Amino acid sequence: MTDFKTKYGPWALVAGASEGLGAAFAEALAERGLNLILIARRLDKLEDLAQHISNLYSVETIAHSLDLADFKAVKTFVTQRKESIGLLVYNAAYSPIGYFENISEQSLEQIVDVNIKAPLLLSKLVSTRMIERKKGGIVLMASLAGAQGSPKIATYGASKAFNSVFAEGLWNELKKYQIDVLASCAGAISTPGYKNAQNTKDAPGTLSPQRVAEDTLKALGKGPIIIPGFTNKLAYFFMNRVFPRKWAISIMDKNTKDLT
Numbered sequence: 001m002t003d004f005k006t007k008y009g010p011w012a013l014v015a016g017a018s019e020g021l022g023a024a025f026a027e028a029l030a031e032r033g034l035n036l037i038l039i040a041r042r043l044d045k046l047e048d049l050a051q052h053i054s055n056l057y058s059v060e061t062i063a064h065s066l067d068l069a070d071f072k073a074v075k076t077f078v079t080q081r082k083e084s085i086g087l088l089v090y091n092a093a094y095s096p097i098g099y100f101e102n103i104s105e106q107s108l109e110q111i112v113d114v115n116i117k118a119p120l121l122l123s124k125l126v127s128t129r130m131i132e133r134k135k136g137g138i139v140l141m142a143s144l145a146g147a148q149g150s151p152k153i154a155t156y157g158a159s160k161a162f163n164s165v166f167a168e169g170l171w172n173e174l175k176k177y178q179i180d181v182l183a184s185c186a187g188a189i190s191t192p193g194y195k196n197a198q199n200t201k202d203a204p205g206t207l208s209p210q211r212v213a214e215d216t217l218k219a220l221g222k223g224p225i226i227i228p229g230f231t232n233k234l235a236y237f238f239m240n241r242v243f244p245r246k247w248a249i250s251i252m253d254k255n256t257k258d259l260t
């Protein structure tokens with residue numbers, strides 16, 4: 001834990017921290033002694049989380065409402081911070097469900113802004129300072145939905161593929177500065193977002209947000225990709241290494257067709 005704080009502290013920026021996995025990341029980081037900058041749109045939820053964390057851990061917290069789709073505002077906020085950000089956890093995502101023909105252009109732009117543009121440019125912003133300090137970490141949330149074409153969430157899946165492939169390249173580039181980059185390729189997580197979208201019972205291998213946050217943080221510094229959970233690792237192996245691509249997409253289609 002002390003090593004983690006030395007390597008990735010003193011402050012972590014958690015983007016998309018108001019509930020679910022983002023809140024679990026925040027608490028797991030507080031447990032490791034990192035101070036927290038928590039951003040999302042819903043300030044009341046962020047403030048409740050900050051209060052909860054302050055009651056349990058001796059760390060400082062800053063809660064700030066920001067729309068990550070507005071990168072100008074995000075950049076202004078981050079560049080004005082005096083706190084030294086040693087870790088970025090980019091957790092936020094926008095995942096409208098529906099067939100491409102029914103998704104509006106505005107929604108498609110929002111996917112690009114929240115799931116691709118913001119993690120990309122925030123990584124640029126924080127890594128510039130990490131390179132000067134020769135330490136730090138970047139965690140990007142990806143998804144098994146990005147490991148093959150995913151009908152009904154095709155654009156979301158592709159945006160998650162961007163994050164894992166980007167993280168792999170960046171992992172290699174930044175290791176010479178002792179900066180660790182990791183994509184967490186999660187399967188189903190029992191977050192409020194997932195529960196809203198899931199019509200039927202949880203998918204096999206569904207994990208709690210706490211478990212995904214722990215597995216991910218434990219994997220930081222060990223390689224470019226983590227797939228939390230044994231069932232998910234197995235699914236990834238079969239979908240990507242064993243089955244023909246067409247089969248993998250059909251299996252995904254069966255899994256996503258009931259999402260609403």
Ligand SMILES: NC(=O)c1ccc[n+]([C@@H]2O[C@H](COP(=O)([O-])OP(=O)(O)OC[C@H]3O[C@@H](n4cnc5c(N)ncnc54)[C@H](OP(=O)(O)O)[C@@H]3O)[C@@H](O)[C@H]2O)c1
Nearest residue numbers: 016018019020040041042068092093141188189191193194
């Ligand atoms: N849940 C799953 O089954 C699953 C599976 C694989 C991967 N993942 C990945 O894990 C991550 C978390 O998933 P989740 O289910 O917890 O997602 P979520 O419920 O949709 O919310 C994630 C967080 O992001 C914030 N957020 C969303 N849009 C934002 C915006 N425009 N500006 C600022 N904050 C924004 C939300 O807060 P506000 O609404 O307050 O802004 C919330 O705190 C995502 O990257 C997702 O792709 C999830």
